[in-house]
Amino acid sequence: MEEVQYRQWRHVFKLDPDREIDDQTLDAVCMSGTDAIIVGGSSGVTFDNTVDLMARIRRYEVPCALETTSIEAAVPGFDLYFIPMVLNSGSKEWLIDRQVEAVQAFGSFIPWQDTCAEGYIILNPASTAARVTDAKPLTDEETLAYVRVADRLMRMPIVYLEYSGQYGDMTLVRRAAEMMANGRLFYGGGIDSAAKATEAAEAAHTVVVGNCIYSNLAAAVATVQAVKQTSAPS
Numbered sequence: 001m002e003e004v005q006y007r008q009w010r011h012v013f014k015l016d017p018d019r020e021i022d023d024q025t026l027d028a029v030c031m032s033g034t035d036a037i038i039v040g041g042s043s044g045v046t047f048d049n050t051v052d053l054m055a056r057i058r059r060y061e062v063p064c065a066l067e068t069t070s071i072e073a074a075v076p077g078f079d080l081y082f083i084p085m086v087l088n089s090g091s092k093e094w095l096i097d098r099q100v101e102a103v104q105a106f107g108s109f110i111p112w113q114d115t116c117a118e119g120y121i122i123l124n125p126a127s128t129a130a131r132v133t134d135a136k137p138l139t140d141e142e143t144l145a146y147v148r149v150a151d152r153l154m155r156m157p158i159v160y161l162e163y164s165g166q167y168g169d170m171t172l173v174r175r176a177a178e179m180m181a182n183g184r185l186f187y188g189g190g191i192d193s194a195a196k197a198t199e200a201a202e203a204a205h206t207v208v209v210g211n212c213i214y215s216n217l218a219a220a221v222a223t224v225q226a227v228k229q230t231s232a233p234s
Helices: 023-030 047-057 097-109 128-133 140-153 170-179 194-203 217-228
Strands: 011-015 036-039 064-067 080-086 115-122 158-162 184-188 206-209
Touching (some): 023 047, 023 217, 036 047, 047 064, 115 140, 140 158, 158 170, 170 184, 170 194, 194 217, 206 217
Parallel strands (some): 064 080, 115 158, 184 206
8 A cells, every 4th residue: 555545535435334335335436436435434433333334345446544533443454544633622532632542552553654644624513523522613714724733733644624514615625725735635525416526626635525425326426527527726
């Protein structure tokens, strides 16, 4: 596996281990031409449902990353491990405490060369992710300041603007991407059509599609080519 593999990703599907997905749907997702699959969720993620989903995805050649949100769901065998650090959380539990706990438990087993931090900025206060992490609502200028701190001061390889089910402000997303000097801007939230995927792909370096898989598979698959045919922001 190449160390900077994720830096070439334009389109990613995100699958939640806590949600049912049948074999036909999974086949369509994994054979869609997407650059990668991220496995992760905000609640109900366990070792058993994570390892089960990974084993099913492993039948395909698509790269697969685990977004590790709990010790219980730390499953070996993924290509990459993304460690979310919620920058606008009201509790340092979601910024550093859980990560330290995981290192204490599994430090000698962690594949550090395949592990990287995600600087999460949660921008939908009504989402499960925001409630679980006590995410602080942000103005546009505060959001951009968080992006700059994550990218230039903390040197995080990924900064993730997460709207979690809500379609975000693409003007803000583009401003965030254009100010990045070191890392890559991921965007996720509310992409349920090729048109929205195109707009998001013009604004962010990497576009993450999740909920649409479970509600409108054809629309989800259509987002792949929409993103791939769109030039990324500079």
